[in-house]
Amino acid sequence: MNNNFKGKTVIITGASAGVGAAVARTFAHLGANLVLVARGQSALDKITDELKPITSVINIAMDINDPVANETLLEKAAQQFGSVDVLINNAGFHQRGDVENNQANDLAQMVDVNLRAPIQLACLMLPCLRKEGGGAIVNVGSLAGRTPLQGAATYAATKAGLRAFTYSLADELRDSGIYIGLVSPGPIDTGFIMSEIDQVEDIVFSQPMSSAQQVADAIVSIARGEETEISLPRASGWLTTISYLFPTLRRALRPALYNKGRKAKLQYKRRNSES
Template structure:
């Protein structure tokens, strides 16, 4: 038992939150595929059934050691348990993917205060807290990385998603500040900022998602996972995707009048695209 644990400790260890479906699931599979010589993957989520499904899929990669941890990232004690379990089983953490997200959609005044607070807890507090917990167990080398899953809404605020935009904007600011802070430690910190992703996160709630969201090209979970993997290996601090949407969010942030002026047109495009997705 001890000998096997030592063998596993030589492999890179990747911790992925929100790993039971969507981008998290795609990340787990991609990382398993990308380390043919051996990798330890810790999949974290609240959905026990989903965790078992992803564990079964990862069994196709015999060089991949899988640890399932059930827990809610909005609860501090659960976060501590996740990190302790990862370190207990594998000895260290090389990559932390802060992917878990929550979005209660709709106008600010129509949401309950507790719903608004829960978005802050999951989308912003949890990545900060998990990063602080994981740091003591991350080697100071170029293979260590902390990747945040942000959003284009964090680059340009979106009405109907005020708190969600705020959490993703805060996560992006946290990333850029930490990236500079950790240069000497050689730990990579970066953020992927995707637009709409074709997952249950928005497709299961299509009637409640703002039309403007569908005005942008849709990425797949696999494309976002690929960007996350690339960020662990390149020298970029952020990947905004699709590329053109990233440019447009920069323009709309710098020039609010442009954002407000183009909004009616984008809502029309989004409503048309939404109907296509329904069909």
């Protein structure tokens, strides 16, 4: 697949709001056919109606935890547009807080949504991409998947697993014309974080906030095969690498990062209350 997405079919999970909606808008303006996936029909209809004047788009309200629904998704996309060229695994779930303060089933659901479902969808997608002679799978990871994060242990584990899967699959498909990669953002200025800001660990806000559009632009770069991973912000990616390699340093820096994040969190809360 070349860098031109005009006429290509792009499946986007978690497409009804936030990063997913920004990705949908970006690919729409690049001329792609869109298959938008999320659980809520009304929110899907809203973004679909917005983009229909720009490009061809269908939506499918479904739960990506349903293996049968995932198989049907690929079939419907191919039937509608004749081919499936790009998969964006964006849907995510985060049950915040320490492990012992959570229900086991909620933690298991995080594994299902953030790791099992993207793996299944990627596996289902590969025959489609082989048939087309190329394409792309882009997974949305997190800085939390690059280094241990207390208060988000299971979430970090799912994103670390998704990152390992992405790099391994990229090696398996090297020179195939199928691009595999992931975007690993820190905090993003969307409802995923901002609507439950009090439950988010202070340390998360120690890193600069990205916009949904910045993440969407990075996803397009990955889909074009320009890089295997993009961390947002880039400097935070370097910081997570250092903290992973040197755990003693990570623990020593943690109080300062919590303090920095706490101050930034208060500023964001003040901004939200004034808007």
